[in-house]
Amino acid sequence: MNMSLQQTYFEIFGLRPAFEIDRAAMAERYRQLQREFHPDKYASKSEREQLLAMQYAAQINEAHTTLRDPVLRAGYLLKLAGVEVSPEQTTADAEFLMQQMMLRERLEEVRDEADPAAALDELGDEVRGLFTGEQKHFAEVFATGDLEAGKDSLLKLQFLTKLQRQVEELEEELLD
Amino acid sequence: MALLQISEPGQTPEPHQRKRAVGIDLGTTNSLVATVRSGSAEAIAAEDGSVILPSAVHYGGAEITVGAAARVRAGEDPYNTLISVKRLMGRGIADVQSFGEQLPYRFTDSDGGMPAIETAAGPVNPVQVSAEILKELARRGREALGGELDGAVITVPAYFDEAQRQATKDAAQLAGLKVLRLLNEPTAAAVAYGLDKGEEGVIAVYDLGGGTFDISILRLSRGVFEVLSTGGDTALGGDDFDRAIAGWMAGQAGLGTDLDVATQRALLDSACAAKETLAQREQVEVSHGDWRGTLDRTGMAELLDPLIDKTLRACKRALRDAGLPVDEVQEVVLVGGSTRTLRVRERVEAYFGRAPQADIDPDQVVAIGAALQADQLVGNKTGEDLLLLDVIPLSLGIETMGGLTEKLIARNTTIPVAKAQEFTTFKDGQTAMAIHVVQGERELVKDCRSLARFELRGIPPMVAGAAHIRVTFQVDADGLLSVTAMEKSSGVSADITVKPSYGLEDKDIARMLQESYAHAEEDIAARALREAQVEAERTLESLLAALKENGAELLEEQELNQLERAMEALRLAHNGGDVEEVRRRMETLNQLSEPFAARRMDASIKRAMQGHSLDEFDK
Numbered sequence: 001m002n003m004s005l006q007q008t009y010f011e012i013f014g015l016r017p018a019f020e021i022d023r024a025a026m027a028e029r030y031r032q033l034q035r036e037f038h039p040d041k042y043a044s045k046s047e048r049e050q051l052l053a054m055q056y057a058a059q060i061n062e063a064h065t066t067l068r069d070p071v072l073r074a075g076y077l078l079k080l081a082g083v084e085v086s087p088e089q090t091t092a093d094a095e096f097l098m099q100q101m102m103l104r105e106r107l108e109e110v111r112d113e114a115d116p117a118a119a120l121d122e123l124g125d126e127v128r129g130l131f132t133g134e135q136k137h138f139a140e141v142f143a144t145g146d147l148e149a150g151k152d153s154l155l156k157l158q159f160l161t162k163l164q165r166q167v168e169e170l171e172e173e174l175l176d
Numbered sequence: 177m178a179l180l181q182i183s184e185p186g187q188t189p190e191p192h193q194r195k196r197a198v199g200i201d202l203g204t205t206n207s208l209v210a211t212v213r214s215g216s217a218e219a220i221a222a223e224d225g226s227v228i229l230p231s232a233v234h235y236g237g238a239e240i241t242v243g244a245a246a247r248v249r250a251g252e253d254p255y256n257t258l259i260s261v262k263r264l265m266g267r268g269i270a271d272v273q274s275f276g277e278q279l280p281y282r283f284t285d286s287d288g289g290m291p292a293i294e295t296a297a298g299p300v301n302p303v304q305v306s307a308e309i310l311k312e313l314a315r316r317g318r319e320a321l322g323g324e325l326d327g328a329v330i331t332v333p334a335y336f337d338e339a340q341r342q343a344t345k346d347a348a349q350l351a352g353l354k355v356l357r358l359l360n361e362p363t364a365a366a367v368a369y370g371l372d373k374g375e376e377g378v379i380a381v382y383d384l385g386g387g388t389f390d391i392s393i394l395r396l397s398r399g400v401f402e403v404l405s406t407g408g409d410t411a412l413g414g415d416d417f418d419r420a421i422a423g424w425m426a427g428q429a430g431l432g433t434d435l436d437v438a439t440q441r442a443l444l445d446s447a448c449a450a451k452e453t454l455a456q457r458e459q460v461e462v463s464h465g466d467w468r469g470t471l472d473r474t475g476m477a478e479l480l481d482p483l484i485d486k487t488l489r490a491c492k493r494a495l496r497d498a499g500l501p502v503d504e505v506q507e508v509v510l511v512g513g514s515t516r517t518l519r520v521r522e523r524v525e526a527y528f529g530r531a532p533q534a535d536i537d538p539d540q541v542v543a544i545g546a547a548l549q550a551d552q553l554v555g556n557k558t559g560e561d562l563l564l565l566d567v568i569p570l571s572l573g574i575e576t577m578g579g580l581t582e583k584l585i586a587r588n589t590t591i592p593v594a595k596a597q598e599f600t601t602f603k604d605g606q607t608a609m610a611i612h613v614v615q616g617e618r619e620l621v622k623d624c625r626s627l628a629r630f631e632l633r634g635i636p637p638m639v640a641g642a643a644h645i646r647v648t649f650q651v652d653a654d655g656l657l658s659v660t661a662m663e664k665s666s667g668v669s670a671d672i673t674v675k676p677s678y679g680l681e682d683k684d685i686a687r688m689l690q691e692s693y694a695h696a697e698e699d700i701a702a703r704a705l706r707e708a709q710v711e712a713e714r715t716l717e718s719l720l721a722a723l724k725e726n727g728a729e730l731l732e733e734q735e736l737n738q739l740e741r742a743m744e745a746l747r748l749a750h751n752g753g754d755v756e757e758v759r760r761r762m763e764t765l766n767q768l769s770e771p772f773a774a775r776r777m778d779a780s781i782k783r784a785m786q787g788h789s790l791d792e793f794d795k
Contacts, residue, residue, distance in 0.1 A: 007781075014785070031400045035563055036784050039592060039653045043356065043553040046718050048766060048773035054652055056777065058594040065589060168496065175489055 009063035009076060017080060019139040021067060030064050071161050074138050074154045083147050091155040100159055103127065107166060116174055124167045131160045195326040197356070197554035198317040199364070199546025202306060202330055202344065204262040204413060205386030205513065206539060207231045209313040210547035211321060212556070217368070217547040219540045220320045228539060229316075232259045233308045235295035242312045251445065254280055254437045256295045260415060263387045264291060264302040265347075266339030280437040303343050304688060307350035314353055327356040329550035331542050332655075333388040334360035335408035335569045337615050338627050341655050350688055352703070356553040358654040360566055361385075362392035363403060364545030365511040367562065368536055370396045378404075378504050380495075382524055382532065383511035383542075384487065387413040391491045393498040393505070402565045405497035405588045407490045412483065414451075414514030420479045421447035421471070429467035451476065455516050477519045484523045491527060497588050508532040513539050565590050568651055575612035575621045584649055587617065594650040598664075601645075605637040611647065613657070630659055636666045701755070708758040712750045715762060716743060719769060722776060730775045742768050 010017040013029045035041070037060060042053040066072045075085060091097065106123055113119040134156050141149035198220070199210045206228045210219045219227040226244070234246035234257045241249075250257040258281070264272050269291045272283055282294040292299035310330075317325050330353075332344050341358055348355045362381035370379065375396055383390040390408040394401050422443040426435065435443070446462055450471055453460040459472035495502055508524060510532045515521065524532050536544065552562050567588045573581040574597070584595045599609065609632050616624030635643055644664040651657050662669045719739070727736060746761040 011785075031397060031402070031563075033784060034565055035400065035561070036780065038563055038565070040357070040549075040553060040563060044555045044714075044718055046715060046722070046766070046769060046773055048770050049718075049722075049776060052773060052777040054592045054650075055594065056781065057653075058592045058650065061590045061593050062595075172493065175492065 007059075008080060009066055012060060012063045013067065015067070017077060019070075019074060019077060019135075019142050021073070023068070026064070026067060030060070033060050070135050071154070071157045074135075074142070074150070074157060077142060078147065078150055078154060081147055081150075083151055085151055085154055087158070089155060091152055091159070093152065093156070096156055096159075100163065103163060104166075107163070107170065110170060120167065120170060120174065124164075124171070127160060127163050127167060131157070131164065134160060194556055195554040196317070196321040196323055197326055197547070197550035197556065198313075198321075198328045199359075199543050199548070199550045200310065200313050200328050200330045200353075201361070201364075201540075201543035201546060202262065202309065202313075202332075202347075203231055203385055203542075204260050204388060204415070205231055207309050207313060208540060208543045209317050210540065210543035211317065212547050212551040217544045217551075219543055220316050222316055223319075229309065229312060230259075231262065231309055232257060233261075233305050234258075235297040235300065237296050240297065240308055242308050251438065251441050254441055255282060256297075258293060258295070258300070258305050260387055261302045261305045263411065265306065266337065266341070266343040267291070267302075280440060303347045303350060306344070306347035310348055310351035310353060314351055325353065327354045327550060327554050329357045329359050329364075329546040329553065330355055331359050331361045331364050331546050333383075333385070333408065333410060334362050334390045334392050334403075334406040334566075335388065335410050336655075337410075337570055337625055338572075338655065338657050339625070340410070345654070345656070355654075356550055358656075359546050359549055359564070360390070360392065360403070360406070360655075361542045362390050362406065362511065363394065363401060363564055363566055364542045364549070365509055366392070366394050366396070366401055366545070367548055367564065368541045368545035369507070369509050369533065370401060375507060377506040378500060379507045379509060380491070380505045380528065381509045381511060382487070382491070382515065383408075384514040384520060385413050385512040386415050386514065387411070389413060389487050389490065391487070391494045393494050393500065399561045400563045400565065403567045403590075404500070405494045406567055406569050407494040407497065408569075409486065409490060412486060414448075414512075414517070416483055417451055417480055417514065417517065418444050418447040420483065421451060421476065424471075424479055425462060425464055425467075425469070428469050429464050431464070451517060455518055473518065480517070480519050481523075484520060487520075488523065488527050502528060505530075509541075510534040511538050511541055566653070566655070567591060568593070568655055570615045570625075571617055572627075572649060572651070572657065573614055573616075573624070575614060579621045580619060581614055581616070581621050581624055585651065591651050591655060592653050594648055596646050596648045599645045599647060600641050601635065601638065601643045602640055604640050606640070606643075607635045607637055608633045609635070609645070613649075613659075627657065630661075632661050634668060635663055636668055638665075705753060705755045705758070708755050708762070709750055712746055712758055712762055715765065716746060716750075719743065719765070722772070726776065726779065727772075730779065731772060735772070739765075739768055739772070 008017065012033070013026050015021055015026060034057065037053055037057045039050060039054045039057055042050045045053070066076050078085060103123070110116050110119050110123065134153060138150060138153040138157065141153060197211065201208050208219050208228050210217055221227050222229070229243045230247040232243065232247040232250065234241040234249045234253070236256060246257055247259065250259055268289050269283060269285045272291045283291045284294060284299060285291065290301050292301045314325060314328070328348065330344060330348055332341055336344070344358060345355055362383045365381050365383065366379050369375065376398070377396060379394045379396055381392045381394065388408065388410050389412045390406065392406040393404045395404055425443055425447060431439070443464060446464060450460045450462050454471070454473055454476055459470055462469050462471055505528055508528045508530060510521070510524070515534065515538050521532060548562065549564065567590050568585060569587060571583045571587045572585040573583040576582045584597055585593055599611070601609065611630040611632065612621070613627045613630065614621055614624040615627050618624050632645060635645065642665070645661055646664055647659060647661045649657060649659055660669070723739070731739070742761070742765040746758070746765050749757040749761040
């Protein structure tokens with residue numbers, strides 16, 4: 001009974017639990033599952049079945065949202081392995097923290113540049129590059145089963161995501 | 177099983193009978209209703225052949241007029257002619273006072289913070305006004321389809337927040353319509369185009385109506401419409417074009433800014449006419465009183481560009497949220513009467529780098545898409561398998577210490593969605609707590625929209641911090657929020673009292689229904705019975721089908737017998753005509769069939785997983 005509650009997000013999509021996933025296969029499987037379980041497909045069923053369908057569809061959506069996003073996916077993998085990472089935690093890698101401070105300083109100075117949009121583009125590309133590199137690193141250490149290194153890598157990914165969001169926010173401000 | 181098939185002739189509908197379903201576009205300026213007939217969707221015309229119903233209601237003492245006949249009274253009787261009320265849906269009195277100059281009504285505070293408008297027929301609220309429009313559309317639907325409607329899909333701007341959606345649903349309930357689904361307008365338009373052409377790929381829907389702007393980015397893949405992102409502005413539309421032009425006219429004519437209502441209305445009407453003329457001609461003569469002037473396309477472009485710029489910024493944001501560059505958009509679809517304005521088309525084409533599509537009448541495309549989905553939801557097989565995966569437009573969060581918001585569900589999350597959050601008590605022995613739900617992207621609660629306040633009661637007394645209250649926020653496929661709460665250590669479910677910030681509570685709706693029956697010659701008791709009977713028929717029909725499918729396989733003989741007896745009891749109650757008895761029997765049957773529903777769902781999930789998890793894990 002209630003197998004929907006026992007399934008991991010990876011099981012829902014028939015994927016092996018790893019950082020690298022076949023996104024196209026997941027997207028296809030996602031659509032296929034929603035074709036079956038979306039509340040619209042239960043419109044003429046009993047109220048109880050409608051409710052159950054909505055709950056399962058919500059779970060499919062949550063699984064999709066989590067696995068599609070690299071940071072959420074990394075956090076979920078660690079959680080499955082019994083490692084919880086709270087948002088308050090931070091990395092102890094001094095070199096990384098220094099680099100972050102410098103990037104943030106540059107972000108604050110973008111407005112004073114001769115061409116703020118171009119300066120922001122450049123900074124954005126750099127942050128994206130760091131983000132991609134850190135994802136690779138996470139995939140490697142997680143595959144070897146080094147959960148401590150995985151946790152540290154996730155903390156760095158969270159830092160970089162936040163920075164990326166700040167870059168986007170500034171982009172928006174410059175747009176207006 | 178033979179027992180199950182006994183039923184009074186004519187009491188339950190034939191299972192294969194075609195259901196009557198409509199799609200309704202409840203617009204700011206115009207509304208219309210469409211349906212699927214002999215395989216294709218089309219707008220339903222009124223007796224006089226007109227398809228469009230102006231969203232205007234005139235309250236003249238005892239008489240309520242809806243549509244074109246009401247719209248023409250706007251100039252002469254502005255206080256009693258209510259137009260553009262869609263802008264007031266789900267809004268509080270403070271919000272509408274900021275529209276003061278735009279909507280010249282006399283507002284008073286009433287019904288749970290919702291504004292009421294003073295009219296010759298007494299105070300009315302925006303939900304009631306919208307219900308009048310929906311009643312007229314429902315009437316057209318009934319006439320065209322030859323009987324009571326089985327359900328309707330009603331469209332709302334994608335950018336509508338929860339309060340605005342709830343207000344729309346409340347209006348439908350007041351109008352006696354069964355809402356199958358609230359559907360986002362751009363998604364509806366994409367359905368109308370996508371199904372028509374069998375498209376695949378990324379579609380952008382640019383929807384500029386009278387009072388709202390929506391942009392949605394969708395990916396279409398074999399009948400599945402997946403909304404990737406949506407954005408817009410609920411207070412930007414063609415009406416603002418009219419205002420910009422009217423403002424220019426007032427300036428040119430030296431009228432100053434403090435204009436009376438009738439002058440404002442007259443200026444807006446000429447502005448709107450000028451705008452429409454410029455869609456066909458290079459220039460137009462305009463006048464007001466003794467003043468005469470000329471407006472050409474370039475002049476109008478200058479007035480409108482700042483407004484169009486706003487819409488293009490929203491497009492850029494939506495693309496970024498979807499994670500797509502602009503050149504991945506394969507198709508741009510125009511929706512809404514305001515996209516007839518030439519300047520809008522030019523700017524949209526320049527931004528997306530491709531000519532937008534407008535083959536389907538932009539005034540009708542939304543209702544047509546809604547009709548297609550209504551047809552599918554009501555169970556009429558249309559051949560194409562259609563599925564819409566929509567998103568919530570704005571983040572949902574709760575108020576935390578210091579007036580900050582904590583986001584629980586991010587905008588552009590696919591619905592339905594559920595998120596749980598744990599809370600604990602602050603004081604020893606605390607048995608209740610208050611939770612404030614807000615919607616919006618900003619960090620401070622005061623900059624977001626207040627949706628509702630929940631009070632959790634019945635928490636068992638414990639020391640501070642010991643209680644673990646798990647509150648689950650669920651957004652259904654209509655984009656509507658519901659909340660449940662449970663204290664984990666004791667398993668006690670806390671009671672929740674929902675107080676919408678600007679909206680109607682169930683008792684308000686019941687009262688308004690009562691009032692409207694007092695006016696109409698309809699019997700509320702007869703109506704309640706009919707509704708309960710329809711619900712009973714639906715329950716019996718779906719359970720019968722479920723039992724046929726896998727009753728024998730999933731139920732013990734004793735369970736099956738119990739269910740059959742409860743079904744028979746409901747059938748008898750249905751034919752008996754005592755509304756309370758029908759409801760009681762239905763409740764019993766629903767409870768009895770719960771385990772069956774759960775087992776069916778599990779069986780479906782197992783079936784869906786078969787041949788997947790196994791071979792893909794072993795690869």
